[in-house]
Amino acid sequence: MFEILNQEGHARLGRLVCQRGVIRTPAFMPVGTYGSVKSMLPDEIKSLGADIILTNAYHMYERPGLSLIKGQGGMHPFIGWDGPILMDSGGYQVFSLDGLNTITEEGVKFKSPINGSEIFLSPEISINFQVDCGIDIIMIFDECPPYGCNKAYLESSTDLSIRWAQRSFHTFQNRNSDHAKIFGIIQGGEYPDLRLKSLEALLEMNFDGLAIGGLAVGEPEELRMKIINGLNPYLPPGKPRYLMGVGTPSDLLNSIAQGIDMFDCVIPTRHARTGQLFTNHGPINIRNSQYKNSNQPIDEKCRCLTCQKFSLSYLHHLDKCKEILGLRLNTIHNLYFYLNLMETAREQLRVNNFQQFKQEFLANYML
């Protein structure tokens, strides 16, 4: 199911076989929170090199809801994507909708920021929802605590997430899905002992993969790398490792070097919409007046449609006129940049040159 094709230091080249397709790792998963990767058609996402996309249980449960998705034959036909889908469980919304939710042993009651209605999610509801949607990689329902909360809170939160992991796993087993996989999520904040406690508990169940959660919530990069490094010796080598919600291009390469196989992040799509575009020399902002007259592409070496056909000047103009096409062209470029970075990482891992490549990339890349 998960095969490691080569290893260079901690970094791994692999393939995760799902019923709907193979995920080449290291993999970046474009985010389609509401069942659409912003501005992009499914075929376009595939042709940019994505093997899998991510969507979100909280948001899809709220709108359009389970009965509608089931009525449409599941998530894949509904959104027109026939490759693997990973669904985040809604645990992250415990963090991102802070102040709008109440956590109990049973689950989380959310107050919808859209219409104020109440939404209740529990391990059972989230897992059943994901299975019913026909999701390929299901995430357990957990609590994602904010960065910087005190250890006492984190201890009880980690314990709660462990009990929810058990309920999630149990629910999943009862569903007897013939093709879905389920990933556990390691919590524990910034505390190595809590992280290990969380991991140990998850290892007692037979998860198909392990995610590191509770990061990309405001912590410094150094601390994040320390947590990943700390977990490294204890992670079972034969299972895919997914670092949730991370990150910048350098974050990705540094995390691959520490053995991470899968990533998701809104950065390439969200930044596209604020005009921030990635290049091998670092990000630029298309709103900057220095691009107004440039007939050069964003990146001379980039082979994305945007760089093949359009100038910085036109992208600057589209942004200034708030043209939808600008958002599209920016998104195409940024997603291509991320997916191509993963493709290059895989190529370099194949020939044991990843460390070298990473060093050269980071030396050129100005944050």
Added chain:
Amino acid sequence: MFEILNQEGHARLGRLVCQRGVIRTPAFMPVGTYGSVKSMLPDEIKSLGADIILTNAYHMYERPGLSLIKGQGGMHPFIGWDGPILMDSGGYQVFSLDGLNTITEEGVKFKSPINGSEIFLSPEISINFQVDCGIDIIMIFDECPPYGCNKAYLESSTDLSIRWAQRSFHTFQNRNSDHAKIFGIIQGGEYPDLRLKSLEALLEMNFDGLAIGGLAVGEPEELRMKIINGLNPYLPPGKPRYLMGVGTPSDLLNSIAQGIDMFDCVIPTRHARTGQLFTNHGPINIRNSQYKNSNQPIDEKCRCLTCQKFSLSYLHHLDKCKEILGLRLNTIHNLYFYLNLMETAREQLRVNNFQQFKQEFLANYML
């Protein structure tokens, strides 16, 4: 240059040869006011069946301005469209930016609604701008008066537009463009005598085509058809006729029946963004809750990408979540509907069945 391939009653099947491509008529020209047909890539517009797109001198003169467009090699390389482009002269903005402009014999002083800066357009400035942009079909600079103004105003406005037409034509001749065409614009409001006076004056110059302007500004459809009918016997048969800013699908078919060859209108693209979608039975609004659960396409017989791949239910969901992809899919469908309607009109004209087709279409089409 303009060839009529067949005629059925007043309706004409033709082809207008431009240096950058042939425009099959009757033709619908998608509107790209700021140099982008909203949400669409040039290749996509072409593959939907458009031979030509429209852009606007006022808006492109304001942003990004002539020197930038020239620096990019002209409008075509700047926006990445290599087919013919028609540019509206800016005369329509005299109407649409009413209250923000001052009209003198020399031209029009606009106060920019974007930043309050002053923009001055005259026949000379507009025509030179269009030639400098490398435009294929140039429109004379005129005054587009609002619907319902009194005859005295319309008389002097029509005379002014005639003088501006002469200055426009003269400016164009002096530029000696090797490939561009220039169209005159018939004004005169709702008054047959003024319309004829305007037409007669234009016929004294050798325009490559004639447009009917000053319509689609709030007048009733019946009045508009009366004006077109009134002009019909006096229009030179060998020149293309362009009805500016019109209209709905039925407007288009009724106008083709009266000998119109070319159209532009923001309706398909603008309505797409408010959820109004065209079908052979009339427009529907995707926001209507009756589409929430429907796994049917917008129109079963439609062969556009949206109808081939996505359900009403998904489009309803995307609209509800304000997803950019929804705007895109709606735009693709509506533009396909308009361009396919023109394609069908041409096919039916080829076999002398247009009147029959039009009657059947209108009988099914509920406004």
